[in-house]
Amino acid sequence: MSAVKRARASRPPLTEPVEDYLKAIYEIERTGAAASTNDIAQRLSIAPASVTGMVRRLAGQGLLAYERYRGVRLTDNGRQAALRTIRRHRVIEAYLTHALGYEWDRVHAEAERLEHAASDELVDRMAAAIGDPDADPHGAPIPRADGTIDETSSDTLADLPLGARARIARVSDENGELLRYLDELGMRPGVRVRVDEVAPFDGPITLVVGRARRTVGAELARRVFVTPDPRTD
């Protein structure tokens, strides 16, 4: 078996918890520096003390670079493993909505379990069946089968100045209620918005979404990622 083939075929048997750790660390690293013990614990809903032991083991396996009291970083191996899991997760989310009629607020939980059980072949077939999309239903980019991904660190609604136009690129998944609410407001990835009013002191933001005006809290605004509107107007 060629090295290339092996790299793709034999997902070395990482356990489910390990895949979850790597995913969590990847996400944390994406928004800043090294992942701290506490960050990881919080994201996985486990005790910080439990993280220390696991993190040491993963470092021993070459998946993480770990310095006591200093937090953790993914090695290249670790990042590749994380991206494989993330690809599975996002392809599954996309497949569930496009092929099986799931609403976008229900796919996360299902994908969270299936991502550990689905083979790369299955995931590739699912992706092909829905036209190899490059983002999941929440706008998150889908890593390619070769392990590459287009991560674009983008601003959130909360970062936009008054009057700015932007397009919603991506919203935080994980919270079904948030997603249902955003859906009601017509705020889905791809939709254009304009900032119409910004209350001071981290106050609510009023947007023009399509023909409607929508006022959302700063908390929510921070969970909606945008890209500059390509429209010159």
Place this chain on the structure above:
Amino acid sequence: MSAVKRARASRPPLTEPVEDYLKAIYEIERTGAAASTNDIAQRLSIAPASVTGMVRRLAGQGLLAYERYRGVRLTDNGRQAALRTIRRHRVIEAYLTHALGYEWDRVHAEAERLEHAASDELVDRMAAAIGDPDADPHGAPIPRADGTIDETSSDTLADLPLGARARIARVSDENGELLRYLDELGMRPGVRVRVDEVAPFDGPITLVVGRARRTVGAELARRVFVTPDPRTD
């Protein structure tokens, strides 16, 4: 939440190994009496000593009736749990072949993992998407969402007398090579056969399959289940 809804919705959180035990015991019971420690161990490829402990735990949870040195039987609860897992397995197998282009010799391994991760809702959607089939690609009946199943204990090819006509109802899955071979011979569920020659002493059996004559060993013949041919001729 109504009791009915709960029975279906909250698959109480059985672990993966537990689901595997219940499935194995169900299959063993189907072909005889109580499931012995050894039978279970063999089917799960684990040591008999390991089975004893687990079986005691499951009996404690009311899923099994267990008597030391006497083997094990599923309780009604245990049987329902087993059938839920089996439904998931078989629906997934059918879905993979009908919706995602899998060959029938590849679906077992994939379903073996997914059956523990897929929700009942997903499985119901998959089933609906392919027209709610009542058998998996190997001819095994799919338990309904309400927990009922049409088990028909059938003869195997090896039981047929010379000259008998029959229809292939079901073949043993699990062994991909066997399935590929059967496929080459044109021996899939639904196909009609006639017994043309039976060698004595558990010897090979020669069949007419379509226009071809096929000779198969007794071992293989015992893994192919048949029903009497409805044709009067």
Place this chain on the structure above:
DNA sequence: TCAATAAGTTAGGCGACGCTAAATTGCAAA
């Protein structure tokens, strides 16, 4: 009837992951 053997169970362990409680470390503010 009883001894040989096969089947099953008990005893004792191990690894993966989680927890709580009790140190320890690092940093920031006084």
Place this chain on the structure above:
DNA sequence: TTTGCAATTTAGCGTCGCCTAACTTATTGA
């Protein structure tokens, strides 16, 4: 520079599933 707190780690433990080795039971056939 010191102190005090938050973050982290260590210590000690529990559960789930699995293992091997040693013992016990059931059965069978001589």
